[in-house]
Amino acid sequence: MPSANYRSLLRTPGAAAFFLPALLGRVGVAMTGLSIFWLVHARTGTFAPAGLVSGAFAVAEAVGAPQLARLVDRFGQTRVLPPALLAHAAAVALLVSLVAADASAPLLVLGGAPAGASVPQLAAMSAARWAHLLRTDRATELPTAFALESVGNAVGYLVGPATISALAAAGHPTAGTLLAAALSVGGGLVLAAQRGTAPTPAADLTAHPRGDRSPLRGAVLVLIGLNLAVGVYFGALQVSVTAFVVAHGAPGAAAALLAVSNCSGLLAGWLYGLRRWRAAPPVQLLLVSCALTTGTLLSLTVGSPLELGLVVVLTGAAIPPLLALFAVLTESAVHRAVLTQAFSWLGSASAAGSAVAAAVSGWAIDALGPRGGFALTAAAAATMTLQSLAGLRLLRAPERQLARPGPTPD
Structure with missing residues (x-):
């Protein structure tokens, strides 16, 4: 059997419709942490508070990501993702407002945590959709699909930080933060709208042994x-x-x-x-x-x-x-x-x-x-x-x- 290729994967009904918006959204996700660092640095003029805020963002994301994913697995991407994206947009807006108001460093740290905890886990959701789409009768193509996902992540972390660095160097750190949020939220909303390829929520699985949870x-x-x-x-x-x-x-x-x-x-x-x-x-x-x-x-x-x-x-x-x-x-x-x-x-x-x-x-x-x-x-x-x-x-x-x-x- 010839090797599966990317073109055949993306021609699978519904595949490109979820992969491309997820790719766009993960560019925004890759931009967010660095954009917050430069946003705070531009306002305070020092690296210490910028590092504290971006650190709080990263820790909150690491802790919050599995909790958000648990909700996604239980209730489905199409139900959980839209409110999560709105929460992320509100958290980023709050942080930008705090920075603009010259809030103290502790308040900025507190503002960075919700932005991190609400980061949409688009890469995980996209990978879960590939598994849902292919595992029944095309499981041999899953390695190719996950390789495509790894390429997508590499693109995100190549394009995203470079874009933020360019905007920060040009004196537009706020624009960089808002652009990151717009890409994350926009890509996530389009992904959530693709209902046909969304995995079946655990709440809807009638054969789901409790011990496997x-x-x-x-x-x-x-x-x-x-x-x-x-x-x-x-x-x-x-x-x-x-x-x-x-x-x-x-x-x-x-x-x-x-x-x-x-x-x-x-x-x-x-x-x-x-x-x-x-x-x-x-x-x-x-x-x-x-x-x-x-x-x-x-x-x-x-x-x-x-x-x-x-x-x-x-x-x-x-x-x-x-x-x-x-x-x-x-x-x-x-x-x-x-x-x-x-x-x-x-x-x-x-x-x-x-x-x-x-x-x-x-x-x-x-x-x-x-x-x-x-x-x-x-x-x-x-x-x-x-x-x-x-x-x-x-x-x-x-x-x-x-x-x-x-x-x-x-």
């Missing part, structure tokens, strides 16, 4: 640990690359190197989804983790920004296949009634790891120089490899029967 079990716990390590890798990489190029007298090269890494990931994610791989997903996960570990170890030996650029091409190429594999393994391990929650827990773990790494890598760089930060990225990648190896048996025995629709009793 928790996604925090078995293979998903392993995947949460892997996503935590990925978050540490991301958080440390951004700080370390910047510190390295500054130490070599080329501060302007940081954005270029990170862009090169993202573009490498875009290409690798696209190519990964174009073919059907013979190795089982857990084995692929172990191999890609080993490749990422090798690349991060090479970063400890580089002596110039050019050499670092070659390394980030390798490490950047490993990330989208990893994200696609996380989605494949998650879909195979949990009941469909808690799938959005499971995807959201992975995202929360990654966000938590990134937040921790941002602080720890700064300390490591101060103590050991840029290579201290790269040592943290290498430790995160090596931890992923060890986790993949230790959890290989568990990941190779997914509870697939839970993910399949059961018989409906009379």
Whole structure:
């Protein structure tokens, strides 16, 4: 059988109608945290309150995402998403108003938390729709669909932060925050309007064993640990690359190197989804983790920004296949009634790891120089490899029967 391709996926009835607005919305989601940072910084003139507000936003998102996803799984995307989007729009408007009114730092922190807690989890909802659309008779195409999702995430985090940085540099941080909210809310509302591809809510599933309602079990716990390590890798990489190029007298090269890494990931994610791989997903996960570990170890030996650029091409190429594999393994391990929650827990773990790494890598760089930060990225990648190896048996025995629709009793 020839490999599934992206064109055939997007030609599936209803697929493009939910994927494209979700893609637009996740660009807004990728912009929001950074836009809030520059919004507060432009008003206060200092980095400390900006960091506190954006930190409160990130923590609230990590805590709130699984709770919102639980409601989505129980009552459905089309019921939960519209009020959640309105709450997010109101929270962002409140924060912008507080900043405009020169509110105190504690009030700004309190204003940032609701904006984070209400961030729409569009990536998780889009992935859940692919599973709902394909799992019955086209399950072999799910890896391709999740590869497309990983490419969509890479696009969001390439375009979004670059747009915010450009608007902030031009002196329009408020416009950046409002644009981020408009994209998130607009894309989410269009997604919610696509009722035909929405997964069946758990409240409407007549055959839903009570014992299957928790996604925090078995293979998903392993995947949460892997996503935590990925978050540490991301958080440390951004700080370390910047510190390295500054130490070599080329501060302007940081954005270029990170862009090169993202573009490498875009290409690798696209190519990964174009073919059907013979190795089982857990084995692929172990191999890609080993490749990422090798690349991060090479970063400890580089002596110039050019050499670092070659390394980030390798490490950047490993990330989208990893994200696609996380989605494949998650879909195979949990009941469909808690799938959005499971995807959201992975995202929360990654966000938590990134937040921790941002602080720890700064300390490591101060103590050991840029290579201290790269040592943290290498430790995160090596931890992923060890986790993949230790959890290989568990990941190779997914509870697939839970993910399949059961018989409906009379």
